[in-house]
Amino acid sequence: MTLLADVRVRRGALDLVVDLAVASGTVTAVVGPNGAGKSTLLAAVAGHLALDAGRIALDGTDLDAPPDVFVPPEDRRLGLVPQDHLLFPHLSALDNVAFAPRARGVPAREARARAAALLERVGVGAVADLRPRALSGGQAQRVALARALAADPAALLLDEPLSALDARTRIEVRRDLRRHLVGFAGPTLLVTHDPVDAFALADHVVVLEGGRVTQAGPLAEVTARPRSRHVADLVGTNLLPGTAAGTTIRTDGGLEVVVAEPLHGPVLATIPPTAVALHRHAPEGSPRNRWSGTVADVDRLGDRVRVRLAPPVGLVAEITPAAAAELGLREGDPVWASVKATEVTAYPR
Amino acid sequence: MRRAPRRPAVALLVVAVAAVAFFALPLLGLLQQARWSTLVDDLTSPGARDALRLSLVVSLGATALALGLGTPLAWVLARAAVPARSLLRSLVLLPMVVPPVVGGTALLAALGPESPVGGWLDDAFGVVLPGTTTAAVLAAAFVAMPFYVITVEGALRGVDRRLEQVAASLGAGRATVLRRVTLPIVGPSLVSGAVLAWARALGEFGATVTFAGNVEGQTRTLPLAVSLRLQEDQGSGIALSLVLVAVSVVVLAALRDRWLRTP
Numbered sequence: 001m002t003l004l005a006d007v008r009v010r011r012g013a014l015d016l017v018v019d020l021a022v023a024s025g026t027v028t029a030v031v032g033p034n035g036a037g038k039s040t041l042l043a044a045v046a047g048h049l050a051l052d053a054g055r056i057a058l059d060g061t062d063l064d065a066p067p068d069v070f071v072p073p074e075d076r077r078l079g080l081v082p083q084d085h086l087l088f089p090h091l092s093a094l095d096n097v098a099f100a101p102r103a104r105g106v107p108a109r110e111a112r113a114r115a116a117a118l119l120e121r122v123g124v125g126a127v128a129d130l131r132p133r134a135l136s137g138g139q140a141q142r143v144a145l146a147r148a149l150a151a152d153p154a155a156l157l158l159d160e161p162l163s164a165l166d167a168r169t170r171i172e173v174r175r176d177l178r179r180h181l182v183g184f185a186g187p188t189l190l191v192t193h194d195p196v197d198a199f200a201l202a203d204h205v206v207v208l209e210g211g212r213v214t215q216a217g218p219l220a221e222v223t224a225r226p227r228s229r230h231v232a233d234l235v236g237t238n239l240l241p242g243t244a245a246g247t248t249i250r251t252d253g254g255l256e257v258v259v260a261e262p263l264h265g266p267v268l269a270t271i272p273p274t275a276v277a278l279h280r281h282a283p284e285g286s287p288r289n290r291w292s293g294t295v296a297d298v299d300r301l302g303d304r305v306r307v308r309l310a311p312p313v314g315l316v317a318e319i320t321p322a323a324a325a326e327l328g329l330r331e332g333d334p335v336w337a338s339v340k341a342t343e344v345t346a347y348p349r
Numbered sequence: 350m351r352r353a354p355r356r357p358a359v360a361l362l363v364v365a366v367a368a369v370a371f372f373a374l375p376l377l378g379l380l381q382q383a384r385w386s387t388l389v390d391d392l393t394s395p396g397a398r399d400a401l402r403l404s405l406v407v408s409l410g411a412t413a414l415a416l417g418l419g420t421p422l423a424w425v426l427a428r429a430a431v432p433a434r435s436l437l438r439s440l441v442l443l444p445m446v447v448p449p450v451v452g453g454t455a456l457l458a459a460l461g462p463e464s465p466v467g468g469w470l471d472d473a474f475g476v477v478l479p480g481t482t483t484a485a486v487l488a489a490a491f492v493a494m495p496f497y498v499i500t501v502e503g504a505l506r507g508v509d510r511r512l513e514q515v516a517a518s519l520g521a522g523r524a525t526v527l528r529r530v531t532l533p534i535v536g537p538s539l540v541s542g543a544v545l546a547w548a549r550a551l552g553e554f555g556a557t558v559t560f561a562g563n564v565e566g567q568t569r570t571l572p573l574a575v576s577l578r579l580q581e582d583q584g585s586g587i588a589l590s591l592v593l594v595a596v597s598v599v600v601l602a603a604l605r606d607r608w609l610r611t612p
Contacts, residue, residue: 048514073517080518086511090533099529100519151519 003155003187006054007044016040016211019054022155022187022204029190029202029219031235036208038191039083042159045189046080047073058154058187074103079153083160085144087132093119093143094128100151118146123176138169145180156181156188162197171347174200178349195223195235196270200349207231224308224316225299232301238271238315241349249346254312258288258341268349275343276317278307279336280327287338291315295333298324309337376594383591384584391588399566400574400589404551406482407570411489411550412543415497418490419546420539423498427505438502445495452491453559460487460560484561485568489550496549500542504535541604548600552593 001024009016016037022028030038043049045056047063047070056064058078063071087096097115102108119125122142132140141161148156161177162170178201181188192198198205199219206216207230215222215231223239226232242251244263250256257269277283283290293313299306305324307317315337319327329335384391391397425431426438444452460478461467470476478484508531516530517523532539554572561568563577571589578586 043514046514046518048517072522073514074520074522076518077520078518080515082511082515086509086515088512088516088530088534090536099516099521103516103519103521103525103529147519157518 001059001154001186003045003189004055004057005041005045005189007041007051007056008053009040009044009049010052011040011049014040014211016044018206018208018211018213020206020213020216022189024187025185026204027181027188027190027202028204028206029192029198030206030208031192031195031198032208033193033234035210037211038208039159041208042080042157042189042191046078046157047071047076077151077154079148079151079156081141081144081148081156081158081161084164085132085137085140087135087140087143087147089132092129092131093124093135093139096132096143097146097150099147104151115146115150118150119143122146122149122180136169137165138173141165141173142176145177149180149184153186155186156184158188158190158192160191160193162192162194174347175349177201193234195237195239196268196347198235199223199239200268200347205235207234226301226306228301232273232304232306232318236273236306236316238273238276240269240271242267242269244346247341249344253314255291255314257339257344259344259346260341261346263346263348266349267346269344269346271315271339271344273306273316273318275339276315277338278317278319278323278327278329279338281336283336283338285338286340288341289339289344290336291338292334292336295329295331295335297331298329307335309335313337315339379587379590379594382583383587387584388588388591391585392592394585396565396569396574397585397589400569400571401592403482403485403566403569404571407485407489407553407557407568408493408547408550410482410486411493411553412497412547414486414490415494415546415550416539416543419494419497419542420501423501423505426498427502441498442495444492449492449553449555450559453488453556453561456484456488456491456556456560460484479560480562480564480567482561482567485557485570488556488560489553492553492556493546493550497542497546500538500545501535504538504542505531508534544600544604548597551596 003022006019007016014037018041020028030041032038040049044051050070051064051066053066055062062069063076088099091099094112094115097118098111101111101114116125116128119128122145124139124142127135127139135143162174165173174197181201190202202219204217205219205222207214207222209230215227222231223235223237226236240251240253240255240257242249242257244265244267246262247259248256249259249267249269251269259269282292291313293309296308296310300321304318305321307319307329309315317337422441426434431437457479458464459466462471462477462479467478470478513526513530516526521529552572554576557568557570558573563569563573571593575586575589578589
């Protein structure tokens with residue numbers, strides 16, 4: 001089972017050309033700045049917007065293949081989790097989730113029983129009788145996920161599912177969402193602007209800018225080797241999964257990272273490449289994190305130089321061309337990297 | 350620290366009190382002049398009962414007409430890609446600003462026995478509208494429907510279209526989306542639009558008297574009866590007026606959430 005989207009749509013100033021495939025049981029994140037065409041892409045796949053040219057197919061069945069085929073949204077069997085949850089304001093959480101089975105003709109009692117079970121599964125069984133207005137952001141987002149799953153969809157479409165949440169709720173919902181996406185058998189297309197969301201939830205990433213795909217591939221590869229300045233700004237961060245014990249994180253890559261605030265258990269740490277300083281000799285001073293390694297490669301991207309260190313350090317540092325020239329770094333050179341503990345952000349995962 | 354002079358506020362307050370008095374005095378006058386001892390007799394006399402019954406029939410008939418014709422019209426104005434939409438809307442709203450007498454005259458010119466349509470109705474079905482309750486319903490609907498249409502159109506515009514898209518992606522066809530999402534969301538506005546139209550139809554005088562005439566038992570609704578009685582027996586005219594005031598107060602109370610809430 002695969003979701004194929006070869007999308008060509010012109011809409012106002014946007015000229016969208018995207019070709020992507022999402023395999024069953026995998027999650028592809030579409031990342032890009034506002035106006036890049038992310039929402040338009042999702043609208044086209046959902047069937048709220050007809051293609052000008054191209055083809056959208058699910059499991060080999062055409063959903064949109066101009067000029068011959070256009071399956072209306074209600075017959076596409078896609079589970080849409082829209083931005084800002086968009087729950088029906090006049091229905092209780094339970095009836096929101098029961099909406100899809102009811103629309104497909106399931107008797108009310110059975111639909112509501114199924115909805116109650118789904119609400120329980122996403123952890124908000126207690127709010128079944130509340131209207132959306134009375135729900136917190138995190139609860140509403142979970143109800144929206146349950147509503148999409150209730151449609152028994154062949155594929156899931158998630159539009160910025162975490163963007164409306166505050167930082168703490170975001171971490172919880174992200175963790176739960178990850179669990180549900182792992183359990184989902186079909187392909188999932190996720191639109192997000194946050195590389196941390198993409199890393200936590202997705203296997204592949206597609207970077208969209210101005211209606212064009214500027215880079216696509218396995219997530220770790222794209223974040224480690226962005227091909228353009230823009231992609232680097234969007235997703236080019238150091239993502240380090242690991243396990244925390246107090247203020248020390250041991251990453252899965254075998255690195256010890258000191259953070260400012262204590263944490264416990266599995267975490268995801270991020271270090272912006274601009275926060276990584278490079279030195280020829282062992283540095284002294286305030287940074288708590290100091291590692292010695294070797295240079296894997298050096299890339300010039302626009303007005304910056306990206307220096308990748310070989311594993312186990314495996315970090316990317318962004319420095320100015322002047323600094324790079326002064327250090328004179330080449331592949332295989334020994335080098336020290338330092339990062340202040342306060343520059344490391346860590347989330348439980 | 351010196352405080353800013355408060356005098357302009359005081360002057361405003363005085364004028365505002367005068368304005369309140371301007372609204373309150375006529376009501377007080379009505380209550381003061383009411384002949385309470387004969388009130389029950391005045392309201393249960395055959396003429397009064399006829400007028401009450403007719404008012405109920407005509408206002409409810411006009412409201413039903415407004416709902417049946419006005420809901421699709423509001424939907425078209427809010428959603429459909431119609432040419433010259435603002436012109437169309439002006440046409441729909443015209444009865445709100447045109448003097449009702451002029452509206453009645455226009456109805457007479459279009460549907461009266463002298464008109465082509467009226468002549469055809471007479472020839473084909475033997476129907477002459479003026480003087481009938483049907484004409485009174487048409488006259489009331491003519492002036493009342495715009496209130497319903499603008500209320501519902503505004504509500505339909507306010508519905509987040511993305512909710513309907515989500516509903517569609519959850520497997521709901523167009524009819525289901527309308528029935529289970531759009532209409533329930535605009536439901537309160539359908540009700541308040543209908544109540545507004547009904548209140549306007551209940552008070553309708555000018556268009557009715559001009560187009561339908563003032564025929565006892567056929568077109569003589571409460572407002573027509575009030576105006577007639579004031580010339581003969583002021584007490585019973587006031588009694589009927591009190592009925593209309595009471596109805597208006599109830600309508601206002603019913604719509605308080607919508608119209609009386611301070612933003």
